[in-house]
Amino acid sequence: MSEHELRVSKIRNGTVIDHVAAGQALNVLTILGIDGTSGESVSVGMNVPSGRLGRKDIVKVEDRELSPSEVDVLSLIAPEATINIVRDYEVVEKNRVERPERVVGVLSCPNHNCITNGNEPVASKFTVVSDGLRCEYCGTFIHESFAEHIDGS
Amino acid sequence: MRHDHLISAAQLSRDDIEAVLDRAAEIDADPAAVRERHAGTVLALCFFEPSTRTKMSFDTAMKRLGGETIDMGSVESSSVKKGETLADTARVIEGYADAIVLRHPSEGSAKMASEFVDVPLVNAGDGAGQHPSQTLLDLYTIRENAGLDDITVGIMGDLKYGRTVHSLSMALTNFDVRQHFVSPESLRLPRSVRYDLHEAGAQVREHEELAGILPELDVLYVTRIQRERFPDEREYREVAGEYQIDPDILAEAKESLTVMHPLPRVDEIDPAVDETPHAQYFEQAHNGVPVRMALLDTLLSQGGRDR
Numbered sequence: 001m002s003e004h005e006l007r008v009s010k011i012r013n014g015t016v017i018d019h020v021a022a023g024q025a026l027n028v029l030t031i032l033g034i035d036g037t038s039g040e041s042v043s044v045g046m047n048v049p050s051g052r053l054g055r056k057d058i059v060k061v062e063d064r065e066l067s068p069s070e071v072d073v074l075s076l077i078a079p080e081a082t083i084n085i086v087r088d089y090e091v092v093e094k095n096r097v098e099r100p101e102r103v104v105g106v107l108s109c110p111n112h113n114c115i116t117n118g119n120e121p122v123a124s125k126f127t128v129v130s131d132g133l134r135c136e137y138c139g140t141f142i143h144e145s146f147a148e149h150i151d152g153s
Numbered sequence: 154m155r156h157d158h159l160i161s162a163a164q165l166s167r168d169d170i171e172a173v174l175d176r177a178a179e180i181d182a183d184p185a186a187v188r189e190r191h192a193g194t195v196l197a198l199c200f201f202e203p204s205t206r207t208k209m210s211f212d213t214a215m216k217r218l219g220g221e222t223i224d225m226g227s228v229e230s231s232s233v234k235k236g237e238t239l240a241d242t243a244r245v246i247e248g249y250a251d252a253i254v255l256r257h258p259s260e261g262s263a264k265m266a267s268e269f270v271d272v273p274l275v276n277a278g279d280g281a282g283q284h285p286s287q288t289l290l291d292l293y294t295i296r297e298n299a300g301l302d303d304i305t306v307g308i309m310g311d312l313k314y315g316r317t318v319h320s321l322s323m324a325l326t327n328f329d330v331r332q333h334f335v336s337p338e339s340l341r342l343p344r345s346v347r348y349d350l351h352e353a354g355a356q357v358r359e360h361e362e363l364a365g366i367l368p369e370l371d372v373l374y375v376t377r378i379q380r381e382r383f384p385d386e387r388e389y390r391e392v393a394g395e396y397q398i399d400p401d402i403l404a405e406a407k408e409s410l411t412v413m414h415p416l417p418r419v420d421e422i423d424p425a426v427d428e429t430p431h432a433q434y435f436e437q438a439h440n441g442v443p444v445r446m447a448l449l450d451t452l453l454s455q456g457g458r459d460r
Contacts, residue, residue, distance in 0.1 A: 113280050115261040120238050122265050137261025138282060139345035 009043055015066055016084040016091070017059040017074065022047050024077050025057035027147040031073050032061065040064060053080060072100040073107065076133070076146045102127055102136075107149040111140040124151070158267040158274045159448065162285045162320035163349060167327040174293050176447035177440070187218055187446065191453055194220035197250035199242070200277070201228050201257040206416060207277050207287065210441035211254045211449075218446055223249060240269045247272050252453060255279075273452040281314040281343075287415055288320040290444040291374070294437040298411040299371040302329040309335035309363055310376030310396055310421065312342045317415040318376055319346050326353035333366045334359045337392045340378065362395070367405050373398070373431075375414045375421055399423035403431055413437050 020028055025044045034040055041062035050056035065085055066074070074081060075097035085093035105123035109116050116124045116137050126133035132143040142149055156164055180187055196215040200208050212222050225246070239257060243266040246253060253270065255263050256277040263276030263283070278284045295301060306325060312318050312334055323346070325332055332355060334342055341359060342350075350357050360366060367373070378396055383389035397420060403410065414422055414434040426432050 111260060113258070113260050115239070115257075115259040115265045115279075118239075118259060119236075120240050120265060122240065122268070134345070135261070137264050138280075139260070139349075141344060141348070 009060075010089060011041075011043070011060050011062050011086055012089055013087050014060065014062040014064050014085075016086060017061075017066075017078070018056070018082045018084060019050065019053060019080045020057040020059060020078040021053065021080065022055035022057055025059050027077050028057070028059045028074060030147040031077070031150055032059075032064075032066070032070060033150075034061065069104065069106050071097055072103050073146060073150065075099050076103070076128075100128055103133060106151060107133070107142065107146065108151050109135045109138060109140055110142060110149055111135065111138050114138040114140060157271075157452075158263075158276075159285050159452065160263045160267055160274075160276045161283045162288045162324040165285065165288075165324055165327070170289065170292060170324060170327060173289055173444065173447045173451055174296055176450060177289075177293055177444040180446050180450075181440075181443040184217060184443070184446075187450065189219040190450065191215070192219035194218070194252070194453060195250045196220055196222045196449065197246045197253045198222055198224045199246060199253055199255045199257075200225070201239075201255075201262075202278070204256055204277070206438055206441060207256065207284075208254075210438075211275075211277065211286075211445050213442050214445035214449055217442065218449060220251075220449075239266055243269045243274070252449065275448070275452070278316055280316070281319075282316055283320045284316040284415075285320045285324075286445055286448055287317045287441075288324045289448060290437065290440045291317070291321050291413065291415070292324060293440050293444050294413060294433055295372055295411070297436075297440075298433055299409070304329075304371040305331040305333065305369050306372045306374065307333045307335055307363065307366060307370040308374045308376075311340045311378045311382065312336040312346075312376075313340040314379065314382060315376045318342070318374070321374065322346060322355070322357075323349055323353070326350060326355045331356045331369075332358075333370070335361070335363050335366070335396070337361065337378075337395070339392075340382070363398070363402070364405070367402070368407065370406065370410055372411045372413060373406070375412065375418075377414075377417070377419055377421055393421070397421050397423065398426060400425050400429055403429065406431070 025046050043060040045058040047055045081097045083095045084091045103126045109124055125136040127136055132141050134141050215222050247270040252273045254275045254277045255266055258280050260280040260282040262279045267274040308318050378393045380389050410431050411433050412431040416438055
């Protein structure tokens with residue numbers, strides 16, 4: 001781990017999301033549903049120098065490992081991110097995020113008249129297209145600001 | 154056509170379309186030949202929005218194939234009023250009918266409902282989304298009047314919310330058709346439709362005025378500019394007035410121009426146009442029955458569940 005990364009304290013167990021594009025750390029927290037109210041211990045480094053990205057953000061979340069759907073959405077705002085799973089201070093798993101083909105049940109469709117925004121027993125489904133996401137039900141696009149459409153955000 | 158459901162015009166290949174239109178032409182020529190073809194079949198008409206033409210033409214189509222229809226009645230008198238989900242309504246009605254025709258005010262409703270049923274489901278309009286059975290009768294009318302290749306089609310009016318436009322423009326990409334879209338800036342095609350047209354390699358141009366391209370057109374498809382879309386009545390009147398056609402305007406058109414409209418019209422086509430050879434909108438509406446007979450025959454003959 002580089003000297004720069006040590007500016008943010010090590011965690012014992014949990015997830016380190018590294019190589020997040022500079023300025024996206026708070027959106028990562030939104031995707032993870034972290035707003036400080038439920039007691040997680042979170043460390044955030046913003047605009048840290050990076051050999052690969054120039055500048056990057058880092059998010060470290062104590063006692064939490066990300067679900068596949070969280071990683072899917074994360075990949076949209078932080079396509080260069082690496083997900084490090086830490087147990088007892090050791091990185092036991094290190095994965096690059098991969099752009100998914102679909103994002104299911106994580107985002108709300110921005111079209112208020114889409115059937116998925118009603119009271120129906122159906123999860124939202126988005127196909128990942130070249131420049132964003134497309135609702136599989138009504139066809140509406142999300143091009144940016146994915147974090148704004150996270151369910152419950 | 155190898156689909157269990159008809160949800161979007163994007164599902165339809167050129168072969169699918171031609172097969173349904175050819176079948177419709179056969180039925181049109183000899184309706185007696187199919188009089189008992191689907192005897193005992195029950196079609197459920199589930200209309201969560203008011204409808205006259207679409208509902209009645211599906212009703213007539215099923216009956217002329219020898220089948221019967223059931224109708225959930227108005228939304229106010231149905232269990233929907235009690236808060237039942239569309240998914241539950243569809244699952245219940247599936248038990249009563251061999252096929253379902255659904256109109257619903259929400260985009261994506263037909264796709265969602267189709268995921269809960271095994272019987273064929275036809276999207277008869279989902280909000281501002283799609284209306285693919287209308288498209289089939291539109292294509293039938295275009296084919297009868299102008300052919301479906303090497304033609305120029307103008308589509309004018311409310312392109313943003315007009316589901317018949319969204320379906321028709323997509324289906325036309327299967328043919329050698331130059332498409333011109335004419336609308337106020339605020340009612341241009343939605344981004345999703347323009348994306349699909351681009352992906353399909355369609356030849357598309359957008360305009361705010363009809364005059365410049367009218368002489369090129371073989372078909373002019375007019376839709377209603379909906380008053381309720383405008384927050385300001387005066388703004389509506391100013392815009393709507395720009396998109397009305399009358400015999401004087403059509404003097405600039407080809408003699409063979411076919412004028413179509415999914416109906417109902419309000420004042421976007423002067424009644425004087427009805428008397429000209431251009432007017433095909435009533436014929437277009439009449440074509441709804443043989444085309445929907447052909448569509449139902451196709452869907453019911455190929456799939457659905459075993460009974």
